[in-house]
Amino acid sequence: MAATMVLTEDEALELVAFLVTAARTQIDEAAEYGPLRLLTGARRLADFIIERVSPETRALLSGPLRQIPEMAVRTADPAGYAAAVDAVCRAVAEHLVDRFYRDRDAP
């Protein structure tokens, strides 16, 4: 099991703490911080695992996931922001399709 892990226990705990406390702060904060926090969480996870994943996943984490500026929020440009998040979602989905169908479709 340990060989398949890409996070240490401390790293996983850091991410759990971030997500749980972000849930609390989001109760009081501006709604536009919701996507910001989720993307920050995704980036932190990416930072932890990037050296331990496949080259293809590494390309996703270092490329499309970094396209949205870290402090970007929706209100500055709602349509542009949604389009940028859509682009990241599309890139993630493409990677998922490549990764999860590749082995099964192989002859």
Next chain:
Amino acid sequence: MINPVLEAIRTRRIVRAMTDRPIDRRQLEEILRAARWAPSAGNRRLHRFVAVQDPRTLRLLRMVAPGMFQRPAAAVAICIDRERAAGFGIRPTSKGLYIDVGTAAQTMLLAAHSLGLGSGVVTSFSQAAVSEVLNLPDRLSPEMLVCLGYADPVQLPAMRPRSTITWQSLTDWERFPPRR
């Protein structure tokens, strides 16, 4: 001749990326000494500052503060002393309590800037979790974290595209025109 106070006010920026260079304990004390002179409603001084330089505690604070993008060399938690406030008959939601958090924070930011340090404030954190990490007594509620350290030359882009803000755009003079 340049007015150094106005120049400091104009050139200070929120720093969201910091280097791993430690800051001197005396610098931190100088910042706290400055905060002692911040305006305080009724000069009641209902706030307490918890200064942190221990890397492990700083790491834990960052874990429970989603708004903390920095990895600071030091942090100061500005807390309200709820027992003392109640002793003055001040309601927990009284705006003065929070305004004084702001005056203390701004004083720290300017003091840090004058010492060549970067600083940034964080309010996006779980108060319950920060209280636990700092082992705060029940009477103290953490309201703001002031992050301190040396600014990284590469900063995160601003949250919004810069629009032109002037003092005039923020100001109205005298009375507003009669309502129709």
